[in-house]
Amino acid sequence: MKSNKVYIILIVTLFLFAGILYLLIGLPSRNVEKREITILTGEKTAFQLKNGYWQAVNSSYEIGKYDWEKYSVYLDDEYSGEYYLWNDGDNFRLFDLQKQAVHYTEKMLALRANFNLNVKTFEIFENIDYNYVLEMLESHGISSNESLTVNNYLNVDIDSDGKEETIYVVSNAFIEEVEPETTFSFVFMIKDNKTYMLYEYQEKNLFGNALKPYIHSILDADGDGSYEILLTCSRYSIEKPIYTLYKFDNQKFKKLASDE
Ligand SMILES: [Ca+2]
Ligand SMILES: [Ca+2]
Secondary structure, X not given: OHHHXXXXXXXXXXXXXXXXXXXXXXXXXXXXXXXXXXXXXXXXXXXXXXXXXXXXXXXXXXXXXXXXXXXXXXXXXXXXXXXXXXXXXXXXXXXXXXXXXXXXXXXXXXXXXXXXOOEOOOOXXXXXXXXHHHHHHHHOOOOOOOOOOEEEEEEEOOOOOOOOEEEEEEEOOOOOOOOOOEEEEEEEEEXXXXXXXXXXEEEEOOOOOOOEEEEEEEEXXXXXXXXXXXXXXXXXXXXXXXXXXXXXXXXXEEEEEEOO
């Protein structure tokens, strides 16, 4: 009888322990997997998070499924309201809730998610303090005399720790006055005096191979409280720019989705 009691107590304890483990580990990860977002830009880029996976949606058929859905729309990073979207083959157009066309010229970001949306507003400054940029160029064998077409920065608290990081964008893409040997672009973040590379491109300068980076949006794309960066890279041709979404995770930037 006594040994039976011991067994029952052991089994009940095991069940309780398994239950607590499930609550601690199982539930939070299930919540993460339940987070869904659709990210659309004016230039018909579409990224989607579903069942814990990121995907760049490219086919016209799949993109067509986003038409006439309601989205939270941000124009030049400011929340503008709820709109319907419809793609004309090249771009997403906006329609108000009465389905009247709304013309826009601003940078457009449209979101639909099952969690609270957070989009940062930010200001881009011309860089006058070359220290970090020179260090970056030198470490890639590029002369400090090289002419640049982009040299700017912005301050933003990416990891929501109350301290702002600085993100630098530097490039000689699309330079006209001179014929440089290499074409290069770097996007990097300085946090606590340390450099974290977000995007780097360095190639022999051939006609039309340059890529010019631009920070399109800073948003919490996966609802975890830290911010992701949506970067665009323009090309020489009239082709649409390449969009890539980056997450700063474990002390490095990783790609979540790209329509490269
Ligand atoms: Ca920070
Ligand atoms: Ca996030």
